[in-house]
Amino acid sequence: MRPSTARRVPPPVLSATLLLASLLPGCGRTEADLPTKPLTPAEYYIKSDMEKFRYKNITVRVPGSWGGVLLPEDAGPWGAPIWKAVHWGDVTTIMGLYNQALFELQHPRVKLEYIQFDMWSDNFKSALAVALKAKRAPAYYIARDLPQTIEQGLYADLTPLMKKWDQYELQPEGSRREGTYNGRIYTLAGNELGATIIKFRKDWFREAGILNERGEPGPPLNWTWDDFRRIAKRLTDPARKRYGYAAAIGGFSSVGYLYYVSSGLDTYVPDPTGKRTWVFNDKDPEMLRSLEIAREMVARDRSVLTSVSYGWTQWHSEFDASRAAMIAGFSPHPAREFLESPYKLGKDKPYGETVGMVPLPGHPSGYTPLRPVTNPIGFDPTLKPEELEAAFEWCKSWFYGDVFVNRVRAAADEARAKNRGSSLYVEMLCLPYKPKVNVLDKPLEEVFPPDYMDFYRRVRESHAPPLPREFGLREPPTNEMERALKAMYSEACTSNVDLRDLLRRTAALINNNLLNYRNPQDSERLRRWLDARTRFFKRWFPRYHDTVWQPRLAAYYRVP
């Protein structure tokens, strides 16, 4: 007896194979697929559903809550999610849909998709990696960890689009420099201009009698590092559990970093021997001094509240809990809090009179580390050219075009109905671009305290020095550098080790592990970068250029 299953190919398998084979030719997309004749909005409007569907061949995935909106996922008793949004009175969401329709009317080829993508969580990077592989990444996202992510190819090259853009120059200089790598531009400056600030308690300053040149409570207008240290010590009050300053042990908020940034010190300088591109800048005595100061302020003055586990949330919570006189922050936030939670620090403490912001302390010669920056935005590198252009158009509309105008109008309506401060004022305060129409109903001077307006004026007038990456120089990996420095400052503050030895050990670690690379063209590039930097200092900080930069350049920035 011969079993029948042995030889014949069963029919289902055969038909499946044929089906699969017939699909193969459809696998590759050819140019013939794209409808060739472009339609005007009026012509598009009269096409049938299927024609419209096929005509729209450019998809732009917009992250919800960053230009987009998300409908609720279930309908509740209202029948459909959109009716839920309507009956909830959710004008922001409905306006988002209106903006979507308006943009698609103006650009009939484009299909906008609002997707959910969280930009601000701690696992943003892993979510982005997964989304890119799942081909569900948004068309644009925040550009973190520059410039390594540029080298990793995470962002599309925007140079041709930038050249055609009329508001290109309005991007904050710091952002423009951050996103430029070897002459090509990879990021777009977002719509929230700001700078790193020191947030401080005006009421405590007033109490202690620390007033600036204009008689307002606060540090001197062009304050220096010594002022900062003095004030921190003055405002520390163990009896009332008050610290002068709260921060993390390493990173941009730490006192060590504040010290060397106030005089424009770099953590890495060109390697004079030519073996590597960079070496750790342990030769400059100011680096050792920064360690000494960190130790003094934390252990001796006890004016700094810090801990190994402190992050942004922690030191902000300490400030909100009235345990610190000053913290490092980012400037849109106090302006936003001023509008949204004016009594955050107490029922009798209106925000404008309790919290102020000033730039980081600078150098007596007039140098200030104030830099205008904003959220850098990178675009998906796998987008086709027409998709990239469409996404860019959307961003423009979102920043200062129709989408922007409609959005703030809806937000203002909502705020008025809910009797809350409107976020419109903050958005206009921080917008680097020029909106299509004026959306303010009253000038900003009438909304914000004068010192906030003054600060933003200074931010808009400030400048950012040229960065090595603009000249094609590879910068050390940011996270690892930060980690090594954090470990160094942590050890300095919490133990009694010899600081010179600590510095030497850190230098060995950083030089061997993080800085061991070189490119043959680096000498030329270093020279060009240093020239650009010298020109920058000479133009904007002439006294600093003469007294600090030139000697430093000669001593520690030797290019082989």
Add this chain to the structure above:
Amino acid sequence: MASLSAGSRYRDVAAWAFTVPGLLFQFFFGWFPILIAFVVGFQRYYFVNPPEFIGWQNFLDVFSDELTWTSFRNTFYFAALSIGLTFLIPIFISILLMEMSSRTIRWMMVLWFIPVASTAGIVIWKYMYQFDMGLMNHIMRLLHLPEQRWLDDPTLAMFSLVLPGLILYGPGLMYIAALQSVPEELYEAAELEGAGFFKKIQTVTLPRLRPVIAMMLIFSVIGAMQAFELPFIMTGGGPGYATTTVVMQVYNMAFNAYNLGKATALAILLFFIIMAMIMVQRRVVRENLDD
């Protein structure tokens, strides 16, 4: 003869038909990833751009990164604590459990193995470790001991991860199964020769358990060296890098720093270290078996 060969040919076809799905899955999701790992470990691959071969550079990077050694230190510490403290306990408890009446045994087994979802269990313990409001500090206060920062304390964090395993002692299914297969006569024979409680354990129980213990030890080592979920959910790496294990470091390098080549190189290093540990362990256990 013809029907026999046809029958065996049919059996062959059937055998392969049964095996092929398992074969395919095991190849694609078992062995193929390992092969890929050994290739990616020698490449520079950052997710987006196509990978390129760079030889041993990834391994050099891994060796020179001090976070690698920190994470290995943490992992060894965790494995030592968790195996040292919690590996022997189930053996001990299982042996004791067999002393009870069979009804008691059944009840205890059921209650002991009531499952709690593992993520839920970790979250419950995370909240018990909270500084001001957690149960652990409440107990410390009741016992007039100083309050601890548990998961926030760099020196205590790793121990806090192992502590639940220590407190929640219980038997092991494998041991109970093995113990049940020990015939009563052996015990009675030992009894007749005058063996006491501990002597009986030594001469009768432990030798029977030895193969099971050896196998479970291997699995425990592999499991402890691969700990990811527990530290990830409880501390996310810990205060500083105190609870970053090697697998967490692989995950961070791959999905946060996007350095797939280096992450895979680290995973390969872990692979070889675990293999070495297992081989050493088998040799030691075999020696014990022989004497």
Add this chain to the structure above:
Amino acid sequence: MPLIPQVGRRRLRVRLALLAIAAFLWLGVLLHLFPVAWMASASLKPTREIFEQPFRLWPEEPTVASYRLLFTTVLTSGLNIDTTVFRFPLWVYLQNSVVIAALTVLLQIPVTAMAAYAVSKLHRPSRARWLFYFFIGTLMVPGQIAVVPRFLLLSHFPWPTSAVPDIPFTGLPFPSVSFIGTFWGVVLPAAFNAFNFLLFKGFFDTLPSDLIEAARIDGATELQTLRAVMLPLARPVVAVTTYFAFTAAWNDFLGPWIILMSEQSRWPISVVLYKLQYVLQGWQPSQGSLDPAMQQLVAAGVGYNALMALAVVESIPMFIAFLIFREQLMKGIQIHGLKG
């Protein structure tokens, strides 16, 4: 029984020893049940009672408000932190967990059992040995080495890189499928489990071949043999492996976390639980102020009690599975004739 002799059981010292052992074991049982009770009681507490001191095991006013809250959604616009954990109603996430667990079990058990049966009974011994090592070799290999490669493989299956080669003689690239963001990306890697294979093979080895011979002589196909003869006998093993497969799939965190991260509509409950506790961990009631969005959540009652309610919801199906499989589980471990 065995260690303490029957003869001496009447003596006081021995009885005390037995009592001490029993007490010790019961203490262990209680300690084990404590987190379960804690979880259940915390989920029934109203918000203000959560962090009350002294600790109360049973809430003063038990309420199911947390559960009710879990089954509603929180609107997204107006909140600018990641509070979109509840973008979908809870039953969607529950469904996802069930789908993942069911697909895994339905795929894994047949594939693994058939492969084990074939290796145990159907293949020639020489081939069987080679296949056996092929199938269980990965048990000895630490699984984490495969995490990244498996992710890459699933992104453009079956190619490990996005540079897919072209089909020769045509200009078309080979087809490549991305399983990222789909349930199959989680289920397919678990379609074969080496440990369960070992259990199945161990069992099938103990079955005598005469039964199979008898069935063959009667003219049954191999599939019929398996179904009619082997499976009824294999019930305990199938129960044990099903239970293991189910609990592993239900508890799986890393797989769904990496593969499904971008699709919130497909998250299982383990990921939702992690996200919720992550969002809430910034909330310390001892500190003064709260993010306004967080305040909204807290005002809506989402706190530790909601977290525990979610934990209870996650644990209930596992408990149900445990009850269903308890008999077989207890019986099954007695036939684990595992040689070293």
